[in-house]
Amino acid sequence: MARRKKGRDISGWLVVDKPAGLTSTAVVNKVKWAFEANKAGHAGTLDPDATGVLAVALGEATKTVPYITDALKCYEFTVRLGQATNTDDAEGEVTGESDLRPSEDEIKEALQGFVGEIMQVPPKFSAVKIDGERAYKRARDDEEFEIAARPLWVESLILMDRPDADQIVLEMVCGKGGYVRSIARDLGEKLGCLGHVLKLRRVWSGPFEAAEGMTFEQIEALARTPELDERLLPVEAGLQDLTEVKATDAGATRLRNGNPGQVIAHDVEFGEEVWASHDGKPVAVGQYRGGELHPSRVFNL
CATH class of the missing domain: 3.30.2350.10 (Pseudouridine synthase)
Incomplete structure (x- = not known):
């Protein structure tokens, strides 16, 4: 029997305004602890002495990390x-x-x-x-x-x-x-x-800005509270550089099983990488091919 993961099944993005003197890994570990999350990662390492945006992904949001890492x-x-x-x-x-x-x-x-x-x-x-x-x-x-x-x-x-x-x-x-x-x-x-x-600060990373980030002190003060959960951005915050398409009911079911599914799209080119939503939640990322999305990543939300 597989071991059960410890922690909450919570998904989303937290923008941290990283202080100087901490590694990126230490920040991720603190965020993971504060949310009691079972999975966490970051989108782009900052040197220990650097400050500014460190975007931390929890749960299913970790599947969108490459799109933030690749962003300007x-x-x-x-x-x-x-x-x-x-x-x-x-x-x-x-x-x-x-x-x-x-x-x-x-x-x-x-x-x-x-x-x-x-x-x-x-x-x-x-x-x-x-x-x-x-x-x-x-x-x-x-x-x-x-x-x-x-x-x-x-x-x-x-x-x-x-x-x-x-x-x-x-x-x-x-x-x-x-x-x-x-x-x-x-x-x-x-x-x-x-x-x-002499000094280094990451002002923004993709859609995430340091001015909107939480400080380490704020994270510690709100750790393991509903107030901290409210600061979590949705999974799709990491997909803003991709076009959104809408999955049909049947299409969403097929996509969640890892199969190509029917989507409704406008002004999308054949072969373009897009993400599909259904009932307001992201379902999958993949290639658009003639009315269907061929998934490369599937979200379990």
Whole structure:
């Protein structure tokens, strides 16, 4: 007999405004505890010292995580000019220094080279796997290794402020897999002055905004209460980038069993990925093919 999962069968999204000093895993564990949920996950890791949006999915919402992970995200971060570190942030050891300080015009011109489809090398202190082992573990052991560059889509990268000669505040909107620390490192090298991330905040991620997120203190205060349940966003909050179609009664039954089901759709292209609802609840995600949805994910709600 299979072991019964502990916890509640509760599904939805909670937007957390993550504080500095906590790992993303620690935040997920706290949310899972607060809801007494049997299943939880997050859509996009934040470094421990970073703050801002960490979208936590509970229950059936975990099936929509890839759509948030793939969505555009916005970061606001401060770059310390004049110093490079081995971690590309303020936690690392200084590995190089420069007295050169570029002008605002030079900075703005350099930023243009980081917009569009770029190739980016993740930091050595990152969770990227090298021959099956996390890069940060190899880096802590002072191993010599290389990380292959990977593509990143940068929608925009702009200079927001320059508080003093040593600091610049940037805003970046980018796609999946972006490392802000790499942007700071590479920008510093391009400008000839070196650089690393001093502060980092994720302002929004897909449809979720930090301004609407719950603080850690609020989560702890409302833990295991109906008031906390009321803050949960529906499962379909993670599907806003997909078109909604309506399943017929018979179609919904077939979809829930993992079979193609009849749907009613308008302005949907053949082969387009969509999600189907029935009686106000999401039923499945899949490909639309001539009046039917061929499911790839089915929700048990």
